Amino acid sequence: xxxxxxxxxxxxxxxxxxxxxxxxxxxxxxxxxxxxxxxxxxxxxxxxxxxxxxxxxxxxxxxxxxxxxxxxxxxxxxxxxxxxxxxxxxxxxxxxxxxxxxxxxxxxxxxxxxxxxxxxxxxxxxxxxxxxxxxxxxxxxxxxxxxxxxxxxxxxxxxxxxxxxxxxxxxxxxxxxxxxxxxxxxxxxxxxxxxxxxxxxxxxxxxxxxxxxxxxxxxxxxxxxxxxxxxxxxxxxxxxxxxxxxxxxxxxxxxxxxxxxxxxxxxxxxxxxxxxxxxxxxxxxxxxxxxxxxxxxxxxxxxxxxxxxxxxxxxxxxxxxxxxxxxxxxxxxxxxxxx
Amino acid sequence: xxxxxxxxxxxxxxxxxxxxxxxxxxxxxxxxxxxxxxxxxxxxxxxxxxxxxxxxxxxxxxxxxxxxxxxxxxxxxxxxxxxxxxxxxxxxxxxxxxxxxxxxxxxxxxxxxxxxxxxxxxxxxxxxxxxxxxxxxxxxxxxxxxxxxxxxxxxxxxxxxxxxxxxxxxxxxxxxxxxxxxxxxxxxxxxxxxxxxxxxxxxxxxxxxxxxxxxxxxxxxxxxxxxxxxxxxxxxxxxxxxxxxxxxxxxxxxxxxxxxxxxxxxxxxxxxxxxxxxxxxxxxxxxxxxxxxxxxxxxxxxxxxxxxxxxxxxxxxxxxxxxxxxxxxxxxxxxxxxx
DNA sequence: CTGAAAGCGCTTACAG
DNA sequence: CTGAAAGCGCTTACAG
Numbered sequence: 211x212x213x214x215x216x217x218x219x220x221x222x223x224x225x226x227x228x229x230x231x232x233x234x235x236x237x238x239x240x241x242x243x244x245x246x247x248x249x250x251x252x253x254x255x256x257x258x259x260x261x262x263x264x265x266x267x268x269x270x271x272x273x274x275x276x277x278x279x280x281x282x283x284x285x286x287x288x289x290x291x292x293x294x295x296x297x298x299x300x301x302x303x304x305x306x307x308x309x310x311x312x313x314x315x316x317x318x319x320x321x322x323x324x325x326x327x328x329x330x331x332x333x334x335x336x337x338x339x340x341x342x343x344x345x346x347x348x349x350x351x352x353x354x355x356x357x358x359x360x361x362x363x364x365x366x367x368x369x370x371x372x373x374x375x376x377x378x379x380x381x382x383x384x385x386x387x388x389x390x391x392x393x394x395x396x397x398x399x400x401x402x403x404x405x406x407x408x409x410x411x412x413x414x415x416x417x418x419x420x421x422x423x424x425x426x427x428x429x430x431x432x433x434x435x436x437x438x439x440x441x442x443x444x445x446x447x448x449x450x451x452x453x454x455x456x457x458x459x460x461x462x463x464x465x466x467x468x469x470x471x472x473x474x475x476x477x478x479x480x481x482x483x484x485x486x487x488x489x490x491x492x493x494x495x496x497x498x499x500x501x502x503x504x505x506x507x508x509x510x511x512x513x514x515x516x517x518x519x520x521x522x523x524x525x526x527x528x529x530x531x532x533x534x535x536x537x538x539x540x541x542x543x544x545x546x547x548x549x
Numbered sequence: 550x551x552x553x554x555x556x557x558x559x560x561x562x563x564x565x566x567x568x569x570x571x572x573x574x575x576x577x578x579x580x581x582x583x584x585x586x587x588x589x590x591x592x593x594x595x596x597x598x599x600x601x602x603x604x605x606x607x608x609x610x611x612x613x614x615x616x617x618x619x620x621x622x623x624x625x626x627x628x629x630x631x632x633x634x635x636x637x638x639x640x641x642x643x644x645x646x647x648x649x650x651x652x653x654x655x656x657x658x659x660x661x662x663x664x665x666x667x668x669x670x671x672x673x674x675x676x677x678x679x680x681x682x683x684x685x686x687x688x689x690x691x692x693x694x695x696x697x698x699x700x701x702x703x704x705x706x707x708x709x710x711x712x713x714x715x716x717x718x719x720x721x722x723x724x725x726x727x728x729x730x731x732x733x734x735x736x737x738x739x740x741x742x743x744x745x746x747x748x749x750x751x752x753x754x755x756x757x758x759x760x761x762x763x764x765x766x767x768x769x770x771x772x773x774x775x776x777x778x779x780x781x782x783x784x785x786x787x788x789x790x791x792x793x794x795x796x797x798x799x800x801x802x803x804x805x806x807x808x809x810x811x812x813x814x815x816x817x818x819x820x821x822x823x824x825x826x827x828x829x830x831x832x833x834x835x836x837x838x839x840x841x842x843x844x845x846x847x848x849x850x851x852x853x854x855x856x857x858x859x860x861x862x863x864x865x866x867x868x869x870x871x872x873x874x875x876x877x878x879x880x881x882x883x884x885x886x887x888x
Numbered sequence: 889c890t891g892a893a894a895g896c897g898c899t900t901a902c903a904g
Numbered sequence: 905c906t907g908a909a910a911g912c913g914c915t916t917a918c919a920g
Contacts, residue, residue, distance in 0.1 A: 211668075211693070213913060224891040229915060239889055256666035260602045261913035264896045269599060271648070271669075288832075291630035298651045307669055309610070310649045312637045327595035329550075329897095330610075330646060354550070467833055493627075494776075494806055499838045552897060563907040568899060578905055600897035603912045668913095 212253045220253075221246050232257070259307075263329075271307035272297075272520050273331035277318045277339040287435075287464065288492050289509050293337060293361060296513030306521065315340060319349050326353040333520045335360055340404045343367070356523045360516045361509070363405030365533065370523070372516045372534040376406050379505045379538040380413030383487045384459045386503070386540055388421055391549040392457040392485060396429035398443045398469065399461025407435070410461045410489065429455050433465050440468025441475075448476050448484075456549060457485035463492045463504055466545075470500050481547035491541050501543035508536050551592045559592075560585050571596070598646075602668075610646035611636075611859050612670035616657045616678040626774075626803065627831050628848050632676060632700060635852030645860065654679060658688050665692040672859045676700055679743045695862045699855045700848070702744030703872065709862070711855045711873035713846045715745055718877045719752030722826045722844050723798045725879055727760055730888040731796040731824060735768035737782045737808065738800025746774070749800045749828065768794050772804050779807025780814075787815050787823075795888060796824035802831045802843055805884075809839050820886035830880055840882035847875050 214232070218225045223242060231238045231246040238246075249255075263269040274294055298308045309331050313321050318339060326334060333356040339346060347367050350357050358370045365371055380397075387395050397414045401407035415425055429451045433439040440460065448454060460466040466488035470480065478484055480500045488495075491506035515534055522528030553571070557564045562581060570577045570585040577585075588594075602608040613633055637647045648670050652660050657678060665673060672695040678685060686706050689696050697709045704710055719736075726734050736753045740746035754764055768790045772778040779799065787793060799805040805827035809819065817823055819839045827834075830845035854873055861867030 211666075211913095214915095215913075225914080226891055226893095226916080227889085230890090233915085237889060242889080254666070256663050258603075258913050259667040259669045260599055260608060261896090262915080263599045264597075264603050264898090264913080265915045267896070274649075288627065288630070291627070291633075294630075294633075294649070295651065298649055302651055308649050310613075310633070310637055310647050312634065312641055324595050327550075327593070328598040330598045467836055470836055497806055497809055497837050499836060499840075501838075550897095553899095554897075564898080565900080565907055565909095566905085569906090572899085576905060581905080597897050600912090601899080603897080603914085604899045606912070 211258075212255050213258070214255075217246060217249050217253065217255060220249055267329075268332050268524075269307070269330065270305065271309050271331045272301060272333045272335060272517070273309040273311060273325060274298075274335045274337060275311045275313060275318075275322055275325065276337045277313055277315050277341075287338070289361070289490055289507070290337065292509040293513040293516075296510040297335065297517045300514050300517035301521070304521065319345065322349060323352045326355050326357070331355070332524050333357065335516050335520060337361055340401070342403050343405050356520060358516055358520055360512055361406075363409045364535065365405075368532065370519065370532055372512050372519060372536070373406075374507045374512065374536045374538050376409035377413040377416065379489045379507065380410040380459055380461065381417050382413075382538060382540045383489060383503075383505050384414045384417035386542065387457045387459060387485065387487060387546060388417060390457075390485070390546050392455075393421075393423060394429075394453060394455045394457070395423075396431065396447050396451065396455035396458035397461070398431045398440065398447065398458055399433040399435060399465055400430055401432065401434065407461060414459050429458075433461065435462050435465060437464045437468040440465030441472040442468070444469040444472035445476060448473070448478070455484070457487070457546065460486055460488050463488040463490040463495065463502065466502055466504070467498075470498065470502075480545050485546040487546055489538075495541075496543060500545050503543045503545045504541050506539045506541050508538075511536060550597075551594050552597070553594075556585060556588050556592065556594060559588055606668075607671050607863075608646070608669065609644065610648050610670045611640060611672045611674060611856070612648040612650060612664060613637075613674045613676060614650045614652060614657075614661055614664065615676045616652055616654050616680075626677070628700070628829055628846070629676065631848040632852040632855075635849040636674065636856045639853050639856035640860070643860065645856075658684065661688060662691045665694050665696070670694070671863050672696065674699060674855050674859060679740070681742050682706070682744050695859060697855055697859055699851055700745075702748045703874065704744075707871065709858065709871055711851050711858060711875070712745075713851065713875045713877050715748035716752035716755065718828045718844045718846065719749040719798055719800065720756050721752075721877060721879045722828060722842075723753045723756035725842070725881065726796045726798060726824065726826060726885060727756060729796075729824065729885050731794075732760075732762060733768075733792060733794045733796070734762075735770065735786050735790065735794035735797035736800070737770045737779065737786065737797055738772040738774060738804055739769055740771065740773065746800060753798050768797075772800060774801050774804060776803045776807040779804030780811040781807070783808040783811035784815060787812070787817070794823070796826070796885065799825055799827050802827040802829040802834065802841065805841055805843070806837075809837065809841075819884050824885040826885055828877075834880075835882060839884050842882045842884045843880050845878045845880050847877075850875055 214228045218228045231243040336359045431443040433443040488504040495502045519530045557567045570582040675698045770782045772782040827843040834841045858869045
C-alpha cells in the first residue's frame with residue numbers, strides 16, 4: 211500500500227506538501243506539484259478513504275437503509291431495486307459511495323440510529339419502513355446526520371422526503387374504474403397506521419365520494435403489499451362480499467399479481483367477470499396473461515431526486531424543496547372492462 | 550458525538566482502559582468494566598467505525614461491484630437484485646457493511662482496482678462484467694484485496710468464484726426441447742468472448758450433439774441478454790431461417806420476454822407455432838400470457854455463498870471450495886409443445 | 889512556497 | 905489491572 215509518506219520520502223518533501231499538491235492547493239510550487247503528481251501516478255497512489263474520512267469527518271457515503279418484514283422471502287418488491295439503482299447510479303457518478311443496509315423491521319427503531327452514529331455514512335435514505343409517522347419522526351429526531359425518507363406518504367412534520375402522491379395514485383385508478391361504468395368497487399391493501407397505505411385508501415375513497423358512492427367497509431380488504439396477500443385478500447373479498455364488486459382497486463401491483471391468481475382459482479375471468487387495476491407499474495405488466503392496468507410511479511426519478519437532495523444537503527447547496535411529491539400517471543391496459 | 554475520550558474522562562480512567570473494556574478484554578477489572586459499560590450505554594456511545602477501520606486496517610465492509618452497459622436504462626436484470634439482496638441480508642446479520650457500486654462497463658478495468666485501493670472495503674464481489682476471462686483475471690491480479698467473481702462462467706485460473714453450471718442450464722433446456730420431439734432448434738443469445746454466454750451456447754451444442762443433430766449457425770442468433778435483443782433476435786431468426794425452427798433455446802428469461810413479444814408481432818403463437826424455453830427463472834413467469842418454461846438458477850444461494858465465502862477469506866476460516874458451482878433445475882411450464 | 893505539529897477516534901503492545 | 909505512548913493515513917492551521 212503506497213501512502214502519502216512514501217511519496218513524500220521519494221520527492222524529498224513533507225507529507226503536508228504532498229497532501230497539498232494532491233489536493234490541488236494553490237500554494238504548492240508548480241514544479242514541486244508536478245513532480246508529486248507524477249510520482250503518485252507512477253506508484254499508482256490512491257488515497258486511503260478511511261483516513262480521509264476520519265480527519266474530514268465525512269465519508270462521502272450515503273447509506274440506503276431498507277426495512278423489510280422479518281420473513282425476508284416475502285421481501286421481493288421490484289420497486290426497491292429501481293430505487294436503489296437510480297440512487298446508486300447518481301451517486302457513483304459524482305464520486306459518492308453507497309452503503310446498503312437491509313434490516314429487519316422489528317429492529318429498525320434501534321438499529322437505524324446506531325448506523326448513523328457509527329459514522330460509516332454521511333446521510334441516510336430510508337426506504338420501506340412500515341412504522342407510523344410518529345414513530346418514524348421520533349427515530350429520525352435521534353439521528354445526528356441528514357436523513358431522508360423516500361417512497362412513503364406525506365409528513366406534516368418537517369421531514370425531508372421524496373415520494374409520489376399516493377392519494378392521487380388510487381384516486382386515478384378508481385376514477386378510471388368509475389369512468390368505465392363500475393359502481394360497486396372494492397379495495398385491496400388496507401394497513402391501518404401505515405401512512406402510505408392510508409393515503410392510497412384515501413384516494414379510493416375520494417373518487418367514490420365524488421360520485422356520491424358510499425364507502426362500504428365490507429369490500430375494503432387488508433393486504434400487506436406482498437403478492438401472497440393479494441391472492442388471499444381477493445379470495446376473501448370474492449367469497450364474502452354481497453353483492454360482489456364488479457371491480458377492485460388494488461393498492462399495488464404485487465398484490466394485483468396475487469389477485470390474478472386468486473381470481474383464477476375462484477374460476478372467474480378478468481376482466482369479463484371482474485375488473486382490477488393496480489398501482490406502481492412494475493416491469494412487463496403488458497406480458498401478463500391479464501395485461502394489468504395500473505398507475506405508474508416514477509421510481510427512478512424518486513431515487514435520483516433523493517440522491518441529489520441528500521448530496522445537496524451535505525454540500526450546502528440544496529435547492530430542492532424539503533418535501534418533494536411526484537405525480538403518478540394512469541396506464542391503461544386490459545384488466546378493466548366497461549359495463 | 551460521544552467518544553471514548555468522553556467516557557474515559559467521566560470514568561476517571563484512560564482511553565486504553567475504556568477501549569479494552571468495550572472490547573471485552575479479560576484484563577479489565579470487573580468493577581471498572583461494569584462502570585464503563587454502563588456509562589457507554591447511558592451516553593448512547595457507538596464506536597466510530599471509521600476510526601476503528603483506520604487502525605485495524607479493516608472496514609468490515611464488502612463492496613458489491615456491478616458492471617453494467619453504459620446505457621443504464623437497459624440495466625434492469627432482476628437477477629442482480631436477488632443477488633444483492635441475499636448478499637446484503639447475510640452480511641448485515643453478521644455485522645458487516647455492504648457497499649454497492651454500479652459502474653459503467655467502459656470504465657470497469659480502471660475503476661475497480663481504484664475502488665480496492667481506496668480501502669473503503671475489505672473485499673470485492675464482482676457482478677455483471679462482460680469482459681473476457683483474460684481481461685478480468687489481469688484486472689483481479691492488480692487488486693490487493695480478496696475479490697470474488699459471481700454469476701459468471703468457470704475459470705481455469707485460480708479465481709474465487711461462485712456461479713451456476715451455465716452449460717448445464719442450456720443443456721437441460723435443449724434436452725427438454727429434444728425430448729418433446731423437436732429437431733430443428735434455434736439458439737438466441739450468442740456473445741462471442743463472454744464466457745457465460747459461451748458456456749450457455751455450449752450446453753445447447755452438447756445436447757444437439759448427443760442426438761447427432763448438426764450445429765447450424767444460421768439459427769444461432771446474437772443477443773445481449775437484455776429484453777430488447779430478444780425481440781429483435783427472434784424476429785431476425787423467424788424472418789431468415791429456412792426451414793424455420795420449431796423451437797428455440799433462449800439464453801435467459803429477459804430475452805425470452807422480448808421473444809414473446811417478437812413472436813406475437815410476427816403473428817405466431819407459442820407454443821403452437823413455435824416453442825421457446827428460457828433460463829434463470831425470474832419471478833412470476835407463471836403469470837405470463839405464455840407461462841414460460843425455463844431453467845432455474847439458485848441466485849439467492851449464489852449470493853449467500855458468495856457472502857459467506859468472502860467473510861471466510863477475510864476472517865481466515867474459509868471452508869468452502871475456491872470455485873463453487875451450483876446446479877440449475879428444469880422448470881416446465883407451458884411454452885413448449887410436443888411434436 | 890514548505891514543513892513541523894497537532895489532531896481525527898480508535899487500538900495495541902508494553903511498562904509498571 | 906491500568907495508563908502513557910505510538911501509530912493507523914490523512915488534513916489543516918500556522919510559523920517561517
